[in-house]
Amino acid sequence: MKKSPAGGVAFVCQWYPPEPASVPQGIAAALAESGLSVRVLTGVPNYPTGVVPDGFAAWRPSREMRDGLRVQRTPLYPSHDASAPRRLLNYASWAVSSAFFGQGLLRSSDVALVYSSPATAALAAMVARRLWGTPYVLLVQDVWPDSIFASGFLTGAVGRVARRVLDVFVGRTYRGADHVAVTSPGMIDLLASRGVPPEKLSVVHNWVDEGPVADADETSTSRVRESWGIGADDFVLMYAGNHGQAQALQPIVEVFADLPRDAGCHLVLIGDGVAKAGLIDSARGNATIHFMDAVPREDMAALMSASDAQLVSLADEPLFAVTMPSKVQSILAAGLPLLVSATGDSADVVRSAGAGLTVAPGDRQALRDAVLQLAGMGRAERRQLGRRGRGWYDEHMSRAVGSEALHRLLERAVERRRA
Structure with missing residues (x-):
């Protein structure tokens, strides 16, 4: 593959380590390893608490070396709470400051890659394109403004005005971008329906930390199961992530609450969220439903290996049909079978990969049947589902595939600029 031109790539993203931003960090590192010269334009760290850590100041630009990459940080209003005005000010303040302080970096770059979450992160690249002709490629993580309004982030008259803007x-x-890469196939149809030329759109899936598919260590698995009061031969379905309204976990809790005890089926839910208290109330007194607090990412592998299948659940909303939760990639890469209660892209992937079962959101009878079907499989059959999923991940979603696709899009943008 061609080496990067002298100016290289400006990677524009609002969030970057030391914030918990493994996806943008992984993209920058992969592009650098592919031979591109990468510099990062980002904000003063404050996510997810809204608190600026020691060594940084919210209103002071700074430069540093992090993991071998040059990182330039520009000021912002630090906030990540439930206040819509403060969150919008956080997004807008960094968009403006990066557009002002980041032009030196963007002018000297051959191309910019914008990590488009939030969508306001593109402002600096848009200004650079107008001033210096620097092309930019968008990597759309979630469709704005749909995603923020679907979460109830903005309502009333203020919300209507904000949506129009x-x-x-x-x-x-979209119009200014040389190319628009999206993270799920459904986004292509959605953006094309909004006027983005189809030839300007392509899918580049996010990837996750990758390792070989390994059979679980039986000793550690038994130890984890014993801590939950679950037998070695019982079936364990696990969900790890946010417990919110968007995840629609109530039906699966009700299914397990109604299963006979001798079915040997257990549900383990790991994480927190606004719906957790209600879920606990629904499961009260049921010894087959287990709740755990959120755990560090590095501890999840051992917990996942103690499960027989992993759950992905999303409410039946149009936006979620074009959403690919990162847990889909994580589960596929881990070589575990999936039970997906969702419509659209996440269900399509599991069906294409032959990596598990899918049901319509909220369909309790279908959920019950799927749980019992997975529980009735032999361990070897479930393991085969997981291995098929890992094979599909390697072919379509892996770091090597994704970084190659982004590298190619960036090179084409540079070539068109020179032409």
Whole structure:
């Protein structure tokens, strides 16, 4: 593959380590390893608490070397709470400051790659394109403004005004981009319906930390199961992640609450969220439903290996049909079978990969049947589902595949600029 031109790539993203931003960090590292010269334009760290850590100041630009990459940080209003005005100020303040302080980096770069979450992160690249002709490629993580309004982030008259403004802004980010990469196939149809030329769109899946598919260590697995009061031969379905309304976990809790005790089926839910208290109430007194607090990422591998299958659940909303939760990639890469209660892209992937079962959101009878079907499989059959999933991940979602696709898009943008 061609080496990067002298100017290299400006990677524009609002969040970057030391914040818990493993996806943008992984993208920057993979592009650098592919031979590109990568410099990062990002914000002063404050996510997810809204608190700026020691060594940084919210209103002071800074430069540093991190993991071998040059990182330039520009000021912002630090916030990540439930206040819509403060969150919007956080997004807008960094968009403006990066557009002002980041032009030196962008002007000297051959191309910019914008990690488009939030969508306002594209402002600096849009200004650079207008001033210096620097092309940019968008990597859309979630569709704005749909995603923020689907979460109830903005409502009422303020929300209506904000939606009109964001619709105009986001449309301009697409028109100005040399190319628009999205993280799930459904986004292509959605953006094409909004006027983005199909030839300007392509899918580049996010990837996750990758390792070989390994059979679980039986001793550690038994130890974890014993801590939950679960037998070695029982079936364990695990969900790990946010317990919110969007995840629609109530039906699966009700299914397990109604299963006979001698079915040998257990549900383990790991994480926190606004819906957790209600879920615990629904499961009260049931010894087959287990709740755990969120655990560090590095501890999840051992817990996942103690499960027989992993659950992905999303409410039946149009936006979620074009959403690919990162846990899909994590489960596929771990070589575990999936039970997906969702429509759209996440279910399509599991069906294409032959990596598990899918049911319509909220369909309790289908959920019950799927749980019992997975529980009735032999361990070897479930393991085969997981291995098929890992094979599909390696072919379509892996770090090597994703970084190659981004590298190619960036090179083409540079070539078109020179032409």
